[in-house]
Amino acid sequence: MAKREEETITAIHYEDVKKFFKTIGYFDKLSKKKLKCEVCGEVLTFTNFRALVIQKGIFHFCCDSENCLPNFAACIRNNVSIKEETI
Numbered sequence: 298m299a300k301r302e303e304e305t306i307t308a309i310h311y312e313d314v315k316k317f318f319k320t321i322g323y324f325d326k327l328s329k330k331k332l333k334c335e336v337c338g339e340v341l342t343f344t345n346f347r348a349l350v351i352q353k354g355i356f357h358f359c360c361d362s363e364n365c366l367p368n369f370a371a372c373i374r375n376n377v378s379i380k381e382e383t384i
């Protein structure tokens with residue numbers, strides 16, 4: 298096995314989502330629908346946000362689609378289609 302990037306996949310309860318996004322400073326971006334799922338490109342909301350990965354200090358988000366979560370980890374590992382949103 299090749300050495301793995303340090304990564305953290307976090308699933309968060311809906312109740313904690315708002316608090317969490319305030320903590321990381323992305324609350325405004327989420328509430329203004331400026332964050333997208335890294336896999337399918339769906340606009341994220343407080344209800345469809347499912348998971349994130351913090352990689353090299355950059356946040357990557359994933360929606361709650363059944364197809365996205367499994368692909369999300371692979372996507373991050375391969376560094377495929379990771380785009381920084383410039384807002």
Ligand SMILES: [Zn+2]
Nearest residue numbers: 334337360365
């Ligand atoms: Zn998605």
